[in-house]
Amino acid sequence: AARFAQIPVLPLDEAFAVTAEFKADAFPQKVSLGAGVYRDEGGKPWVLPSVKKAKEKLHQTPNLDHEYLPIQGSDPFLQLARDLVFGDSSLPSSNSSSNSSSSPSPGSGSGSRSKDNTKPQTKNVISFQTISGTGANHLGAQFLAQHLRPKHVFISDPTWANHHLVWTVAAPDVVQKTYPYYHPASRSLDFDGWLTTLENEAVENDVVILHACAHNPTGIDPTREQWEVLAQLFKRKRLFAFFDSAYQGFATGDLDMDAWAMRHFQTVLFGSGPEPKTETKTKTESETESSATAGNDDEVVVNVQSSTQHQQGHPGLCIAQSFAKNFGLYGERVGAFHLSLPLSVSPAGAYSQLLRLTRAEISNPPLFGARIVQTVLSDVDLRAQWQQDLQTMSLRIRSVRGLLRKAIEQQQQQQQQHQQQQQSSSGSVATAITDWSHLESQIGMFSYTGLTVPQVQRLKEVHHVYLMRNGRASLSGVNEHNVHYVAAAIAEVVA
Ligand code: PLP
Numbered sequence: 001a002a003r004f005a006q007i008p009v010l011p012l013d014e015a016f017a018v019t020a021e022f023k024a025d026a027f028p029q030k031v032s033l034g035a036g037v038y039r040d041e042g043g044k045p046w047v048l049p050s051v052k053k054a055k056e057k058l059h060q061t062p063n064l065d066h067e068y069l070p071i072q073g074s075d076p077f078l079q080l081a082r083d084l085v086f087g088d089s090s091l092p093s094s095n096s097s098s099n100s101s102s103s104p105s106p107g108s109g110s111g112s113r114s115k116d117n118t119k120p121q122t123k124n125v126i127s128f129q130t131i132s133g134t135g136a137n138h139l140g141a142q143f144l145a146q147h148l149r150p151k152h153v154f155i156s157d158p159t160w161a162n163h164h165l166v167w168t169v170a171a172p173d174v175v176q177k178t179y180p181y182y183h184p185a186s187r188s189l190d191f192d193g194w195l196t197t198l199e200n201e202a203v204e205n206d207v208v209i210l211h212a213c214a215h216n217p218t219g220i221d222p223t224r225e226q227w228e229v230l231a232q233l234f235k236r237k238r239l240f241a242f243f244d245s246a247y248q249g250f251a252t253g254d255l256d257m258d259a260w261a262m263r264h265f266q267t268v269l270f271g272s273g274p275e276p277k278t279e280t281k282t283k284t285e286s287e288t289e290s291s292a293t294a295g296n297d298d299e300v301v302v303n304v305q306s307s308t309q310h311q312q313g314h315p316g317l318c319i320a321q322s323f324a325k326n327f328g329l330y331g332e333r334v335g336a337f338h339l340s341l342p343l344s345v346s347p348a349g350a351y352s353q354l355l356r357l358t359r360a361e362i363s364n365p366p367l368f369g370a371r372i373v374q375t376v377l378s379d380v381d382l383r384a385q386w387q388q389d390l391q392t393m394s395l396r397i398r399s400v401r402g403l404l405r406k407a408i409e410q411q412q413q414q415q416q417q418h419q420q421q422q423q424s425s426s427g428s429v430a431t432a433i434t435d436w437s438h439l440e441s442q443i444g445m446f447s448y449t450g451l452t453v454p455q456v457q458r459l460k461e462v463h464h465v466y467l468m469r470n471g472r473a474s475l476s477g478v479n480e481h482n483v484h485y486v487a488a489a490i491a492e493v494v495a
Contacts, residue, residue, distance in 0.1 A: 051376065172264075
């Protein structure tokens, strides 16, 4: 007991602390811009219509049991999850849903074989069901620390705070480094800083965490040209790309657009000829998108065969996939970890080690959320509904971005006019109007507002508007009803 008494008390995780403070606040007009969760126009949690229908369908399914899943999780779920990441030519028909759990052999767990058995294998992917995106990050960190043994893991500065914690806990021997991501003065991506850091400091097999889309917290993603440059760097230096994909479909509303970077890396590292940059450049943007949508297996096969020797030395890449945001299944903890290996490498060893780690940590993953996702993705109508739901969420956030920007700028204009009227008597200079265009140019759930720590503090204490200390605002907390209140509060604290 004495030992327990000496345990130092750690500060609460900020995201959860902000939510707790918000809940405890009795002020009627309080606004939460803290938690990264979607809220509807009325400020309420939103159960996606596709998810609602999938639950009804599941309730009507006779004899649905509660048996354990295999250690790796539900194989049909994993195949659908994997196809979302890498793209798939054959969209499932409405009767292809299955609750069967096949044996945990590397092949079945990977879901990486072409559905058409006459086609050669084009990818070598192992997939495991995880406790949402966090569990996938954790499993990946543990596995890579033990079996890739990188000297460093590079994490963007800034990032989702849990990246540091997950790697500290799951992979304590891997040295954490940051790469510059955000340039505060220009409120834009520090691409040169990022490249220079990796060029100068990263060594072969180092892991680099990449946000697949809708970077948290900045809302700024690399352009396709920048991803192309990065992929070449990863290939040349043999760096291990660890994509964290928590917002596929949520960023642009389009699943394929949001998966573009992951698919591009897969192609450059394993699936294309020696000059993938030229090949991509010759395509128009829409051609590139449609081939990603349709899946370009044949093209990849040819290129793999011609480029196997070039790819021999590359270790692989992986993806931590979360279904929390894009399905609104936050508390159900649905996710997957995908490890993509060169075709020449047998997946059996890695697969057995992932089985071991999963068995020790969770034995096998939870069933309910995976059943919902599987039901939606394997039914043509529900899948179409889900894509509409993604549009609903991403469009609402985009419209809020515009509304908030306009409302803050209006507030500042009023302040300026007011100050100018008083200026003649006092001689003081009116406050300049700040540029809020970044609210609209950033993407995804968050805006990196540029508000300072004292401004964030004042927003909370004076206006009951809650956000993260680093100025990250979760825009789903804004709606038509409170946008003027929030704008006035922001204009007041920056004045
Ligand atoms: N990665 C990033 C960048 C995130 O923003 C989040 C959630 O906020 C996650 C991963 C994982 O979340 P979850 O464990 O709820 O899927």
